[in-house]
Amino acid sequence: MSDVNLKIIDRNGVPHEVQAPTDMAMSLMEVIRAFELADEGTIGVCGGMAMCASCQVYVENAVELPTMEDEEEAMLSEAFNVQDNSRLSCQIPVTEALEGLQVRLAPEV
Secondary structure (H helix, E strand, O other): OOEEEEEEEOOOOOEEEEEEEOOOOOEHHHHHHHOOOOOOOOOOOOOOOOOOOOOEEEEOOOOOOOOOOHHHHHHHHHOOOOOOOEEEHHHOEOOHHHOOOEEEEOOOO
């Protein structure tokens, strides 16, 4: 049972350093929601099914993430404000490999 240290920059540009549990099968999106780092109802609208892109984040450092699956890639191809470092936070499980990850929430559409 261990936690990982994450830095999440909210949509107002405010950085938040959080400790996320690795033993609860949470996604990064669920961590963002649990720490209330985005207005309620503006992140994870589809419930984490890679169907809405409301949980899009920009990965700002070189932490190895799981490979992007076809569903995530397809959703990002249709989303707004996509950058080369965009990922859907609902598709990133919180594991010890995320230690030190820094992400910025994409603007709300």
